[in-house]
Amino acid sequence: MEDQEVKGVNYDPIADEYGTYEDYLDNQITATDMFYLEDVELARHLVELGLNKKPKKLASQGKNVEEFPLLQALKDREEAVRNGKLTTIIFIRDRNAKAQEVSGYIDYGHRHVLD
Structure with missing residues (x-):
């Protein structure tokens, strides 16, 4: 937590996991996506639009916010x-x-x- 405080309130550690935005998108593209789409740019665009098949974790999942x-x-x-x-x-x-x-x-x- 201390590392996050140093980098700022809105810092998300995922920013350190990928070298580029394209790397982040590519990480969400499955082999099945590529089999059917056959185009990495199209697959990336679908990920950007949130149309990929991978279920997304809710940002609020596991958070206790009842007092707010x-x-x-x-x-x-x-x-x-x-x-x-x-x-x-x-x-x-x-x-x-x-x-x-x-x-x-x-x-x-x-x-x-x-x-």
Whole structure:
């Protein structure tokens, strides 16, 4: 955990596992995919679109977030959002040190989580 704190809050150790983005994509392509597709670029594109056959682990899987209502709500809907059965837009509004309002939207379905 200490290593993650040094590299930043949003650091994901998977970033150290692959030399390039293409290596990451290639790791998710199966021999069966290549047998049917016969084109590595097409297979990579399908992985990018989330259309590969390998089931993805939910980001919230195994996380205990019951004491955090927002995180619990996101965990409860993650699978439905990933499967396209539900859409979720998160609106965040806060005030900065100068008391100016700062706000933004996050489309939960378009965030990228590397499994």
